[in-house]
Each structure stands twice: as C-alpha cells, then as structure tokens.
Amino acid sequence: MNSKAEANRMISTKDRQMKSWKIPKSFWAAVTLIGLVVMWELLTVVLAIPAYILPTPTDIGVRLFQETSMLWGHTWTTLTEVLLGFGLSLAIGIPIAITIVYSKYLANSIYPIIIGIQCLPMVSIAPILVIWFGYGLITKVILACLISFFPVVINAVNGFNSLDKEMHDLGRSLGISERKIFFYFRLPNALPHLFAGFKVGITLAVVGAIVGEFVASERGLGYLQLTANARLDTELVFVTIVVLAILGISLFLVVHVLERILMPWYHANKAGGGQ
Amino acid sequence: MVKHIKLVGIDKTFHTKTGDVTALKNIELDIESGEFLSVVGPSGCGKSTIMRIIAGLESPSAGTVQINEQELTGIADGAAIVFQKDVLLAWRSVLDNVLLPLDLKGITWFDRGNHITNRKKAIDLLESVGLKGFEDKYPHELSGGMRQRVSICRALIQDPKLLLMDEPFGALDALTREQMMYDLLKLSNKYKFTTVFITHSIEEAVFLSDRVVVMSERPGTILKELPIELVRPRDNKTRSNPVFNHKVHEIRDIFQSQGILAET
Known part of the structure; x- marks a missing residue:
C-alpha cells in the first residue's frame, strides 16, 4: 500500500519540525515598539516639548500607576458597556443571520437593508439615543451594540452560506434534518467567518462605548478623557488612551484565544499559520 | 435492502436563468x-x-426509479455516496469523520459513533485502506489520496x-x-x-x-x-x-x- 510509505514520510517531517526553534514573530514587534517609545522619550526631552502638548512616556507611566484605583473604576464602567453591547449584538445578530440564511424572503428584503444601514456612521445616532434613553448605561450599551452589530451579522451570513454544496448533499444523503445539518455542518463550517466578525465587532464595540461616553455620561474612560482634555491635563488624556489600548487589545486577544481553542484545526490549515 | 435498481424513462430538465437545460433524456437502466x-x-x-x-x-422530471420494485x-x-471532493469535516479527526454517519443516524447511544464496536469497525476499515495510525489526525494533515480513502471508509461504515x-x-x-x-x-x-x-x-x-x-x-x-x-x-x-x-x-x-x- 503506497500510503504506508507516504505515512512514514509524513511522520518523519513532523519530527524535524518539532526540533527546529525560531524567534517568535512577536519579538520583532516588541523590539520595534520599545524603540519607538524610546525615540518619543528622547525627542520630547531634546526638543523640550511642553508636557501639556506631549508628555513623555515616563510621565504617562508614572501617572498610570499613581491613578490605578481611579482608572480601574472608569475602566470597569466602559468594560461593562462594551461587553453588554457586544453580547446584545451577538444575541440579536446571530439569530437574524440564521433566519436570513434560511429564508429567501428575508435574504432579499432585510439583508440588503442591513448592508445599507451599515454605511451610516453609527456615531451620528448617538445624540438621538441620548434623547431617548438619557445619560445612563443603556445609551452606551445600545450604541456599542449598534456599531458592532453589522460586522457580526454580515460575517455570520457569509459564514453560514459558505457550506459546500457537496457537503450539504452528504448530509442530505445521510437522511438527516436541516436542523442537524446546521449543527453538524453549517455552524462549525461557519466558525472562521463568525470569529472574523467577532474580532471586528468587539473592537468596534469599544468605539461605540467611548463615543457614547463622549456624548453623555458621568463615568467611564471616554468621560475621563473628555474632562482631562477640558482641564488641559494632557498627561491624563494619554493615560486614558493607554488604558483604552490595553482594553481593546485584551478584548481582541480573548476572542483570538477563544478562536484558537474552538478551532484548533483552522490555523494549522492555513499557509504559514502552523509555524 | 437494495437489490435491484431500475430506472424507467428518466428525463431530467434543469430550469436555469438562461433557459431550460435537458440533462437526461429517456434513460432506461437495470442494475x-x-x-x-x-x-x-x-x-x-x-x-x-x-x-x-x-x-x-x-428527483427526475419524468420517469421513475424503482428499488426492489418500489418507487423511490x-x-x-x-445507499452511500463518495463525492469527487472528499468533503471531510475539517473539525473532526479522521476517526470521527469515518464515524460521522453513525453519529448522525444513531437513535440510541449504542448506535452512535462513540460505541466501542463502532470505533473498532472504523479502525478496521481505516487499516484496510492503509491508514492505520492516522485515526487522530485531522484531514488537513493528510494527502489528497488519503483523504479520499477516509471518505470511502465513511461511506462503507454504513454497510451500504x-x-x-x-x-x-x-x-x-x-x-x-x-x-x-x-x-x-x-x-x-x-x-x-x-x-x-x-x-x-x-x-x-x-x-x-x-x-x-x-x-x-x-x-x-x-x-x-x-x-x-x-x-x-x-x-x-x-x-x-x-x-x-x-x-x-x-x-x-x-x-x-x-x-x-x-x-x-
């Protein structure tokens, strides 16, 4: 059987791969980032740029540690808004995507409208939301939901539609129901698309929450930044940006790690992904 | 039990945007x-x-398929199908791909893929096509020929x-x-x-x-x-x-x- 020779060959290449060791890609990103920060530090000192225009990274770092507890409170507010908003967009978006995939009527009526609405700048709806829902949590949650809703739905629809015709026929030939085909074939097959949507969606949800806080709030990182800006406390503005960056990257990473755990087969499948 | 298949006067016309296409005309076949x-x-x-x-x-546009003198x-x-593409599920291991039909069709737990005799049967099938030791691999780790062998095993596990x-x-x-x-x-x-x-x-x-x-x-x-x-x-x-x-x-x-x- 020729596949036996093939089998041995494949196993031995696997061993070779295990032995080789490479510098992780993230190493170069880290080095570059550190270099840029050092340059920033040096330039602000050398060119004597006043702190209210551009504070040094050291000042920002020190301030970050001094204000940790205050920052944590605001971060918690923003995080709640983001997670509730994103969760809501999943809870509404995924079922809508499923109905669009199964209903020709909805695919022809609702779906084009959704794609159209997506082109609106969602932040322009913020003032109306303030009129309707006031200064509370709901306004921010709805804004975060609205802005992350479209990438979630559109990617989910693409994902659910990406099932191979022959794979669908395989399910049919086994005599199983459409519902079973969905859970055994369509859903797992759509996971890469779903996660692509989640990654865009979660980052946009942060944008939504911050814009909401700019417009109407008494708490949260957006509010903190706005007030610091008004007092010309540039240092605190930068501290907020750093915290927002950490928040955004962390949320993205959570989705990314979930993706890896749920789809171990996917990344190894792509060129350059497995190394 | 499929014993005798009879195709009687099968016509098939597909309705496409550019007009009707006649794919089959008056097919008579005994198997x-x-x-x-x-x-x-x-x-x-x-x-x-x-x-x-x-x-x-x-379904045919005209004519009938009879299996054991019963109209289909x-x-x-x-019946089990092997397609041109292997259509293996990327998220299932080789063994679980072979067991898929049993997982889907099984009504009680004992019919399902996780039952010991079924697993043994799947492993035997894989061995008979030279894929012993590949049970836990994922499809993307296999060559085209190996993948198609797995899809043949997946068809045969149903005792078609x-x-x-x-x-x-x-x-x-x-x-x-x-x-x-x-x-x-x-x-x-x-x-x-x-x-x-x-x-x-x-x-x-x-x-x-x-x-x-x-x-x-x-x-x-x-x-x-x-x-x-x-x-x-x-x-x-x-x-x-x-x-x-x-x-x-x-x-x-x-x-x-x-x-x-x-x-x-």
Missing part, C-alpha cells in the same frame, strides 16, 4: 444486485445527475447495499488513482455491495466494472451498454488482457463516431 456498473461519458453529459437521481438527491421517493435507503461514486478519483494523480482502484476492488470484493461508478476515464471504467454504460453528450442518453467479461479478481495483468484492450477500443470508437473524440 443487478452486487453488480459493479460504470457510467462513462463526456463532461456535462448528465452522468452525475443519474447518480444523484439514484441517490434521491435529485426521497433519499435512497442503504449500494455505493454511489461520483468521479471519486478525478482529483487524484495518476499513480494514486491506480492504487485507489486496487483498493476499491478489494473492498468491493470483501463487502459485496452494488456499485454505480461515475467516471470520464474509459480505462478506469473497463478495469473496474462488470458493465459499462456509455453516454452521449447533452442531452445525455445511453449510447451503449457493454458487459465486461474479464475474470475477477482483477490485477495488473488484466490491463494486458486482449479483452481489456478490445473493450477500451470499442468505447473509444463509440465516442469517435459521435464526434466526442476527434483525431484531427
């Missing part, structure tokens, strides 16, 4: 139990459609009475193809299922089959049915048998007279 039947014809002649109609994936409505029972194959070796290289033919003959001899094998390779059809159905260009009609009286088991020597060459030439001549094959 004996345990027979290895190949359908050979040019691309787009509707040979895959015949297979899909027998499987119940497609819906999906054919006891009828195996439908739609150009199953079409995407494989010539050497792998040849090996797959030997493997298929071995399995077909062991499990005694009826096979309907769709191909565009004349040699493949003659080498494997008890009978070859030659089809015309669209709209697909049956030009000729040729019994292949070559002894079984068939092996490398079969190809140098004068009967083999004679049959291959006979089919080529049919295609030539139809203008499907032209020398100049």
